[in-house]
Amino acid sequence: MRVFFSGIFSITLLWTSLMLVVFLSGCVAGKQAKVSYNSGMYGSGHGSGQADEYSDRSVDQAAYTREVLMPVLIRINERISAYQGKVQFWQTVTERSSLLLATKSEHVSRCSQQASDLLAGYKKLHDQLLKDQSVVRSRRLLSSSYFSLEKKDITYLEGDCSKIGSGNPSSGSSVPSGVQKQFEKSMQTALEQGDYKRIINEYESVIFAPGQQPGYTIGYIYGTALMKTGRDQEARRMFRSLLTQLHAQDQGQREFVLLQVLADLDFGLGDYTEARSRYEEIIAAYRRLGTRNEWARRQLEILKGAEIPDDEVRAYAGLLLAYLTYA
Structure with a gap:
């Protein structure tokens, strides 16, 4: 384009x-x-x-x-x-x-x-x-x-x-692919080192043209860094954006990984309705493949009684969020 x-x-x-x-x-x-x-x-x-x-x-x-x-x-x-x-x-x-x-x-x-x-x-x-x-x-x-x-x-x-x-809005970056790969490698290294602030600073210093989105790996690492530094809602928005990208690109394997992270994050943040919907989506997707996802099934069982969340469900959600955001 x-x-x-x-x-x-x-x-x-x-x-x-x-x-x-x-x-x-x-x-x-x-x-x-x-x-x-x-x-x-x-x-x-x-x-x-x-x-x-x-x-x-x-x-x-x-x-x-x-x-x-x-x-x-x-x-x-x-x-x-x-x-x-x-x-x-x-x-x-x-x-x-x-x-x-x-x-x-x-x-x-x-x-x-x-x-x-x-x-x-x-x-x-x-x-x-x-x-x-x-x-x-x-x-x-x-x-x-x-x-x-x-x-x-x-x-x-x-x-x-x-x-x-004036890059193509669907290209995923406003920089040449070679430079983007170097950036992705640097982000991956920072993630392995647990240097989440560096990831956030580097990502937010990049100029994305209007309508552009980061590549999946860069966006996922950035979302993880947000989650690990207490910016949970921003992380959820990033993961949702990435999930929309994956749906459009039909990338099933990455979609499963992101769906589970997003479902757990929704659960931890107390958005039980959204979490339940995502776990059901995971279970249905695995069923179509002739297999099971036990984690999603267990999480869904816990959520069955969460229409009016009791103390145990809230406590579990708090532990889940603490696990996800532990740095």
């Missing part, structure tokens, strides 16, 4: 360029502009003023503004808005990222600079085009600056910077 959107932007820019080539070649409002492209037009000699005066008489100023200048200004405004967002994104990454993007600090810096340069270039061109000037000077500005900016724009959109800065 990312490549698809990048392609759309590139095609749009190329189409705009093609239309400008047609218009700037002199075909404006059905008239062929009679412009003398002698050396005086581009130099500082006294012939330049005569060429401009002659061209201004040949080209319909109103038609040029309507057919060429206004569409270009609208397009430039769109690119200014787009790159304002990209610059803000890279500023946020620079301020908040730690381990995950630290290994790509030079890459981040380069992408940030490219976005800033394009934003500044589009703003400068916008201001120049708004000035009251002759058609020939305006056309010359478009022919040089605008096409140069579009070329750089397309290079940015088709490069790694765009892949990181």
Whole structure:
């Protein structure tokens, strides 16, 4: 999907360029502009003023503004808005990222600079085009600056910077897969060491684009760290989100593991109705496979009398939560 959107932007820019080539070649409002492209037009000699005066008489100023200048200004405004967002994104990454993007600090810096340069270039061109000037000077500005900016724009959109800065929401991360694997390995090491605060700090320093979700392993480790540091409700939300992902991806084995953790967490937090539903789901899933899950059956038996939970059920739930959150 990312490549698809990048392609759309590139095609749009190329189409705009093609239309400008047609218009700037002199075909404006059905008239062929009679412009003398002698050396005086581009130099500082006294012939330049005569060429401009002659061209201004040949080209319909109103038609040029309507057919060429206004569409270009609208397009430039769109690119200014787009790159304002990209610059803000890279500023946020620079301020908040730690381990995950630290290994790509030079890459981040380069992408940030490219976005800033394009934003500044589009703003400068916008201001120049708004000035009251002759058609020939305006056309010359478009022919040089605008096409140069579009070329750089397309290079940015088709490069790694765009892949990181506006990733596919379903890809699971806003960083390259190689860096994500390194991050996952670091998270796994921290989990083995019981360093839950480090896991949380590293995860929460990562910039996920809107709509993006972490990969299963990273999300599961983060959820576990939340659970082990007293952030039970946040852990439950994370596990629920992961379970939704697994349902969509039809990953049965991981789903069973996550279902049991989530069912036990629901039980420990006193959400007996939700816990009962999850244990029943586990039992049904195992039955379809021709086997049994004794843990889920035992938990469900305890919950049968929990419509109005008695002291024993509450005490058991407290012990279960203490076990789950023990660090």
